[in-house]
Amino acid sequence: MAGAPLPPPAGGTGWKGLTIPLLIPAWAVVGIFMLLPVLLMVVYSFLTKEFRGGVVWDFTLAAYDQFFLNRGLFGDEPPVIEWTYISIFWRSIWQAALATLACLLVGFPTAWFIATRPAAQRTVWLFLITIPYWVNLLIRTVSLKFLIRENGPLNDSLMSLGLITDPLPLVNTNLAVQLGLFYSYLPFMVLPVYAAVERYNFALSEAAADLYAGRWTILREIVLPVVRPGIVAGCILVFVPSLGAFLAPDLLGGAKTYMIGSLIDEQFRGSQGNWPFGAAVSVVLMTMVLLVLLWQARAAARGARG
Amino acid sequence: MKGVRHYPGFLGIAVACLVVLYAPLVVVTIYSFNDSPSITTWGGFSWRWYADVFTGPEAERFGAAAWNSVTIAVLAATASTAIAVAAALAMIRGGRFRGKSATYALINLPLLVPEIVTAVATLIFFSAIGLTTGYLTILIAHITFCIPFAYLPIAARLSGIEEVYEQAARDLYATRAQAFRLVLLPLLMPGVISGYLLAFIISLDDFIITNFVKGAGMETLPTAIFGSVKQGIKPNIMAISTLMLAVSVLFVSLSYLVNRIGQKTRA
Numbered sequence A: 001m002a003g004a005p006l007p008p009p010a011g012g013t014g015w016k017g018l019t020i021p022l023l024i025p026a027w028a029v030v031g032i033f034m035l036l037p038v039l040l041m042v043v044y045s046f047l048t049k050e051f052r053g054g055v056v057w058d059f060t061l062a063a064y065d066q067f068f069l070n071r072g073l074f075g076d077e078p079p080v081i082e083w084t085y086i087s088i089f090w091r092s093i094w095q096a097a098l099a100t101l102a103c104l105l106v107g108f109p110t111a112w113f114i115a116t117r118p119a120a121q122r123t124v125w126l127f128l129i130t131i132p133y134w135v136n137l138l139i140r141t142v143s144l145k146f147l148i149r150e151n152g153p154l155n156d157s158l159m160s161l162g163l164i165t166d167p168l169p170l171v172n173t174n175l176a177v178q179l180g181l182f183y184s185y186l187p188f189m190v191l192p193v194y195a196a197v198e199r200y201n202f203a204l205s206e207a208a209a210d211l212y213a214g215r216w217t218i219l220r221e222i223v224l225p226v227v228r229p230g231i232v233a234g235c236i237l238v239f240v241p242s243l244g245a246f247l248a249p250d251l252l253g254g255a256k257t258y259m260i261g262s263l264i265d266e267q268f269r270g271s272q273g274n275w276p277f278g279a280a281v282s283v284v285l286m287t288m289v290l291l292v293l294l295w296q297a298r299a300a301a302r303g304a305r306g
Numbered sequence B: 001m002k003g004v005r006h007y008p009g010f011l012g013i014a015v016a017c018l019v020v021l022y023a024p025l026v027v028v029t030i031y032s033f034n035d036s037p038s039i040t041t042w043g044g045f046s047w048r049w050y051a052d053v054f055t056g057p058e059a060e061r062f063g064a065a066a067w068n069s070v071t072i073a074v075l076a077a078t079a080s081t082a083i084a085v086a087a088a089l090a091m092i093r094g095g096r097f098r099g100k101s102a103t104y105a106l107i108n109l110p111l112l113v114p115e116i117v118t119a120v121a122t123l124i125f126f127s128a129i130g131l132t133t134g135y136l137t138i139l140i141a142h143i144t145f146c147i148p149f150a151y152l153p154i155a156a157r158l159s160g161i162e163e164v165y166e167q168a169a170r171d172l173y174a175t176r177a178q179a180f181r182l183v184l185l186p187l188l189m190p191g192v193i194s195g196y197l198l199a200f201i202i203s204l205d206d207f208i209i210t211n212f213v214k215g216a217g218m219e220t221l222p223t224a225i226f227g228s229v230k231q232g233i234k235p236n237i238m239a240i241s242t243l244m245l246a247v248s249v250l251f252v253s254l255s256y257l258v259n260r261i262g263q264k265t266r267a
Helices: A016-042 A062-068 A083-117 A119-134 A137-148 A153-160 A174-198 A200-210 A215-226 A228-243 A247-252 A260-266 A276-306 B010-031 B048-055 B058-093 B100-112 B113-126 B133-159 B163-171 B176-204 B208-213 B219-227 B235-264
Strands: none
Touching: A016 A083, A016 A276, A016 B058, A016 B100, A016 B113, A016 B133, A062 A083, A062 A276, A062 B010, A062 B219, A083 A119, A083 A174, A083 A228, A083 A260, A083 A276, A083 B010, A119 A174, A119 B010, A119 B235, A137 A153, A137 A247, A137 B010, A137 B219, A137 B235, A174 A228, A174 A247, A174 B010, A200 A215, A215 A228, A228 A276, A247 A260, A260 A276, A276 B100, A276 B113, B010 B235, B048 B058, B048 B235, B058 B100, B058 B133, B058 B176, B058 B219, B100 B133, B113 B208, B133 B176, B133 B208, B163 B176, B176 B235, B208 B219, B219 B235
């Protein structure tokens, strides 16, 4: 080979100069097809409804007015607070909170139990918890409906065991929606709580036990504060999708179990829809979720400092 | 001291947790082999509903839907994984730059916004720019929301790989491309495969966003199943569900295997 050898490159891996070009695809795709649509949705929530589902570019507060205020049948009465949509939101928050609590009460002991197994058993348990996490949510919800329906296997077996005499009318009730949310998002609770418990230093519990603290005192006073970040993460992962859930209320619930997801969905179906109103409901939902996430981020930052 | 790890009743709750998670899936799997056309009575073991899925009156509809689902999942997973690898290289290896935390938030935006809100926003966007709904709109939407799912395992793997391997290759006159292809990419592979599998299954599973942007006449497997289930759960739906369940189990197993191998080659 002719010529002097090239000087060896001075350290580094050579990626620094490429930062911007490497990020362009992600910026472009998420920016154009996610961020821009969300901003456009906010704009749409201030537009006027078109007759056959669509919008007219006239700015108005009509969608938010419809959401929050009731001006009577002909719109000429003094405005009072409209409770229809607020109560749908309230019920959704309530349902999502109950589902989160149920997931926590079952998920924490499960995660704890898995984390205290020997390594080989732990792998098997985690594998079993992970499978439903990867199974299509629609199929899981349909399966649950099949199991709990009026003449379904659950009622059949309860009746043949003599525990009940008539089938439990579970489907199309709030309880079924509740069960559906719990069942849908349970793995989302177990996995992050497990990750926190796995890192827990059991010497803390042992020290407390040596000082005559009881089992449940140790759990309450020492374990729970230490694994709190995992619990908070799990609660958010259950609460947020439960709040906007569509499949569980749609397939398992009835007319009286309307949740935010169904309300939004309805606004975009055919000529009965109202796009600006649907956009406004989505904006309210998104704002609530972002507030929850912001609260969590601040709590996490405080936890990291203190 | 074993005592502090043991809490009475936790075993029972853990077992109950598995029963709750699996009971519906097991029941549907069993009933998919039911010979009886009624879903309430057991008529003996049979493969007839599986045959019905592939040759029955609805075979064409489900076949077309399955083809759409799988091709969209392959394309969306490939595109989002490629975008995620590039983004991870910039975020992990690119040092500090202005707007880094904003970029991180942007990449994760599809995870932060509730799915139904993403669905509404995407529908509004496509209708505003006049893009006729169908295969292309579903594909674009899937690529977008698959990016964070592909990004997370890839970035996690990359941040665990020290820079010395690439530096050594570069010191030995490997070009940047050679150092990437021959040194970094093989080390990164477990993360790339995990990200790809996750993106693939997320795309295959999606119902809400697809249902909003698909338009009339266009179906993926979940929207086709949803349409059928609205008229009641039929045995052929249970057979399709069981097949999709099998695909999911296969994918989790693959992902576990890849992670296992990845841990052995941990850089």
